[in-house]
Amino acid sequence: MNYCNHQLTSGATRQVPGECNLSSVIDKTASKLENLVKVTSECIKARFDSFSSNDLHAFQVMEPRGWPTRKDELIIYGQSNIEILVNHYKTFLLKKGLDPEAISDEWSEILLSVFSRSGEKLNTLRGFKL
Numbered sequence: 001m002n003y004c005n006h007q008l009t010s011g012a013t014r015q016v017p018g019e020c021n022l023s024s025v026i027d028k029t030a031s032k033l034e035n036l037v038k039v040t041s042e043c044i045k046a047r048f049d050s051f052s053s054n055d056l057h058a059f060q061v062m063e064p065r066g067w068p069t070r071k072d073e074l075i076i077y078g079q080s081n082i083e084i085l086v087n088h089y090k091t092f093l094l095k096k097g098l099d100p101e102a103i104s105d106e107w108s109e110i111l112l113s114v115f116s117r118s119g120e121k122l123n124t125l126r127g128f129k130l
Contacts, residue, residue, distance in 0.1 A: 058084040067111070074111050082107045 060066060061078035068074050086093070086100045093100045 054084055055088040058082075058088075061085075064114075071112075071115055074115055075108055077111060078107065079104060 058081040061081035068077055082104055086103050090100050093103070
């Protein structure tokens, strides 16, 4: 076994088991760090994997900056996303006494209401000028 002299805070030295070669110590530390980063990355990915699900991405339909400005496009905008959200929350909606089948029509009504209030100026709802 190899021993290295280790400087104590008192000024004395003592021999401790281990490598004295700095590059060997750096290599071992780098290997441990790589493993730590890999394990941490895997844990984070597993914890937040649901953030890449279709259910979560379907919420982007609620962001007005993505809404079309033409009425004919707006009427049908986001229907597939609304369907994903309704399917995901169907049990909850039913427990609350809501009709999941009516939500798609209600979504279209909301979009038409926003359009009628803002007219051709949907970009004012977006908070910036196109």
